[in-house]
Each structure stands twice: as C-alpha cells, then as structure tokens.
Amino acid sequence: MSDDDKQTTAKDPWTSQAQPVDGEAIKKMSKKNAEEAPPEKWMQAWAKEVLLEQKRARRGRFIGGMFRLLVTLVIVVLVFGSGRELLSLSDEAKPTDTPHLAVVEIKGALSSEGRANAERVLRGAQRAFSSSGAQAVALRINSPGGSPVQAGQIYEGIRKLREQHPEMPVYAVIEDLGASGGYYVAVAADHLIADQASLLGSIGVVSGGFAFKEAIERLGIERRVFTSGENKAFLDPFSDIDEEQSEFWQGVLDSIHQQFIARVKEGRGDRLADDPKIFSGLVWSGELALELGLIDELGSLYSLQADLGVERSVNYTPEPSPWERLERRLGTAFKAALVELMAPRLQN
Incomplete structure (x- = not known):
C-alpha cells in the first residue's frame, strides 16, 4: 500500500475505526437480547x-x-x-293377498356366484308359487346363459313347483336376451312371451380357451407339470392336446348339448317347428322365434299383466345382502375368469 493510501485511510472516519467481525460476540449479544426480552414477547411467539x-x-x-x-x-x-x-336391502318381498302377478327375475349370467344362481331363483319361485294372491307366476328373463348346471337346476325346480301347484299358470317373459342357458330356463314355463326384437335361442354349448405352448417356448420358458393320471391336465393351455383328448372333450360338450335339446323338446313339445337349425346354436329374433315355435306370443310383462287383469306385480326375487354383494364383487373375480376360460357353458 502506498503512503498516499495510508494517509487516506487514516483520515477516513468510517474505516479508521472498523474492527474485524467476531462471530462468537454476535451470538452472545443475540442470546443476551433474547434473555432480556419481556415475557409477553416470547409468550406471543409461543x-x-x-x-x-x-x-x-x-x-x-x-x-x-x-x-x-x-x-x-x-x-x-x-x-x-x-x-x-x-x-x-330387504331380502325378500312380503307375500300379499291382493291379486297380483308374482315375478321372479333371472337377470345376468347364470352362475353359482352371481345374482342368477339356482338357489336364489328357486327360493323366490317357491314364495311366488305359495303366495295366496298370485294369479300367475312370471319368470322375467334377461340372460345370455352361463352355467349349464345352474340352468338345469332352475329348470328342474320350476317343473317340480308346477307339479306341486298345477292350478298356477307359469309364464316366461324374455326381455332383451334369453339365449342359451337363459332359454333353457324359459322352456320350464307353460307359455313363452318375448318382444319382437328380443334375442333368444342359441341352443348349444361352447367351451373355449387359448394355447400358449409355442409362445412360452419362444420366450425360453420351460413348463413343468406333475400329474397323476395321463389326462389330468389335458386342458392345460401350455401343453399339447392330442386327437383322442379332443374327441373326448367334444363328446362331453355333445352330451350337454343333447341334455339341452331334450329339455327344449320336453318344454315346447309339438309347438316346435321341424327345423334342424333350431338346435344348431343360432340366435333368433322374437319375430322369427314365433314362427319356429320357440315362443308362444309377442309381448311383455306389462301386456301379460293387462291380459291377466291384475293391477300390480310383486317381485319375489330375494335381494342379496350387502355383505354378499361385497363378497361376490370383490372376492370372485379371479375365479370367474378361470371358469369363463375353461368350463363348458350354455352361453351366446
């Protein structure tokens, strides 16, 4: 530093008295100020x-x-x-002595885990047949089919109730859809009614799946299956199926198909037209079904009610409890997917 700079610094009143900053001194001063602050200040802060x-x-x-x-x-x-x-939330409708049309709903796919299961439908049917005010029983059907077991149990149950109550007329009213297992159930009634645009029939059996063997081989995945019985895993999608196994499975499906045909002939009798296409699995509109004898007339539940001269209808189908709905909605999705993939079914 030159002599001139030293003289300038000495004469500067701001810099001549400057001292180095001491961090510890600043901390002590802050602490002291905090201790000396009035209680009202730190109480307000707290x-x-x-x-x-x-x-x-x-x-x-x-x-x-x-x-x-x-x-x-x-x-x-x-x-x-x-x-x-x-x-x-009521589980069942209360019977009434007032003249009415007793309704039992068969809605959705036929499944032991679903709303349209045999136990639920037949429980409602028993109450409907036993109601003193019921002038007739109507099966209100809107179903694409489903389990042949559930369809068969409902069919047999309705036929037995008809035998126990021969004075009670039984109608099946098909709404949007009464195909396959839905139609299987319908033929248990005395009289079938459908709209002209309703879809019904599909008298057949289907079982489908996929083969993934080549796909897993390309991915380098080795399939390991241990069975006791050479045909135990013949429906395994990751294994080959030979001609003998294919013929066997086709025979199972044909057997169920013949059961279906027998029920339709038993229920419809001479009203059926002599046309082999009826049992080919085709789906018919209500208008065409009337010509083939698959139904007896075109109409609806409301037209039936008017024809019977009753002012009201009572639905005797039990409603599942909230816990049953929760269990069925959330607890059976995976199981339903497996059944849908592998099991034979009466479905359009």
Whole structure:
C-alpha cells in the first residue's frame, strides 16, 4: 500500500475505526437480547406457533377424512352399483293377498356366484308359487346363459313347483336376451312371451380357451407339470392336446348339448317347428322365434299383466345382502375368469 493510501485511510472516519467481525460476540449479544426480552414477547411467539400447529392438524384431518370418504364411496359403488340397489336391502318381498302377478327375475349370467344362481331363483319361485294372491307366476328373463348346471337346476325346480301347484299358470317373459342357458330356463314355463326384437335361442354349448405352448417356448420358458393320471391336465393351455383328448372333450360338450335339446323338446313339445337349425346354436329374433315355435306370443310383462287383469306385480326375487354383494364383487373375480376360460357353458 502506498503512503498516499495510508494517509487516506487514516483520515477516513468510517474505516479508521472498523474492527474485524467476531462471530462468537454476535451470538452472545443475540442470546443476551433474547434473555432480556419481556415475557409477553416470547409468550406471543409461543401462542402463534401453537395456533399454526393446530391449523396444520385440522387441515391434515380434513384431507384424511375426505380421502376416507372417497374410498368409501368407491366401495359402495362397486358393491351396490347404484343408489337404487343400496336402498333395496330387504331380502325378500312380503307375500300379499291382493291379486297380483308374482315375478321372479333371472337377470345376468347364470352362475353359482352371481345374482342368477339356482338357489336364489328357486327360493323366490317357491314364495311366488305359495303366495295366496298370485294369479300367475312370471319368470322375467334377461340372460345370455352361463352355467349349464345352474340352468338345469332352475329348470328342474320350476317343473317340480308346477307339479306341486298345477292350478298356477307359469309364464316366461324374455326381455332383451334369453339365449342359451337363459332359454333353457324359459322352456320350464307353460307359455313363452318375448318382444319382437328380443334375442333368444342359441341352443348349444361352447367351451373355449387359448394355447400358449409355442409362445412360452419362444420366450425360453420351460413348463413343468406333475400329474397323476395321463389326462389330468389335458386342458392345460401350455401343453399339447392330442386327437383322442379332443374327441373326448367334444363328446362331453355333445352330451350337454343333447341334455339341452331334450329339455327344449320336453318344454315346447309339438309347438316346435321341424327345423334342424333350431338346435344348431343360432340366435333368433322374437319375430322369427314365433314362427319356429320357440315362443308362444309377442309381448311383455306389462301386456301379460293387462291380459291377466291384475293391477300390480310383486317381485319375489330375494335381494342379496350387502355383505354378499361385497363378497361376490370383490372376492370372485379371479375365479370367474378361470371358469369363463375353461368350463363348458350354455352361453351366446
């Protein structure tokens, strides 16, 4: 530094008295000021922090509550489907002495785990047949089919109820769809009714699946299956199926098909037209089905009610409980997928 710079610095009143910054001194001064602050100041600061913490807690509880409400609403929609189903928690309709048309619904795919299962349908049918005010029983069908076992059990159950109550007329009213197993059930009635645009028939059996053997070989995956019985895994999609096994499975399907045909002939009798296409698996409109003798007339549940001269109808189909709906919706999806893939079914 030159002599001129030294003289300038010495004469500068701002820099001539400057001292190096001491960090420890600053900390001691801050602590001293805090200790000397009046109690009102730090009490106000503490209260402010408490209020902020309470506000954060309330916000967290609100967000958590909204999330739980959203999850609950999603579960309710999955289980009950709609508000109408949520409110219909009564298990069974009460019989009445007032003249009415007793209705039993067969809605959806026929399945032991679904709404259209034999136990539920026949429980409703028994109450319908036993009602003192029932002028007739109507099977209200809207089903694509499904399990041949469930279809057969419903058919046999309705036929036995007809024998026990010979004075009670039984109608089957097909709405949008009465195909395959749905039609199997319908022929248990005395009289079949459908709309001219309803789809029905599909008198046949189908069993489908996929073969993945070449796919897993290309991926370098080795399939290991251990069985006791050479044909135990013949429907395994990752293994080959030989001609003998194919013929055997086709024979099983043909046997179920013949059972279906026998029930249709038993239920419809001479009303059926002499046309082999009836049993080929084809689906017919209500108008064409009338010509083939698959139904007796075109109409609906409301036209039937008017023809019978009754002012009201009573649905005797038991509603599943909320817990049953939850179990069936959430607990059987994987099982249903396997059954759909491998089991023979009466379905369009």
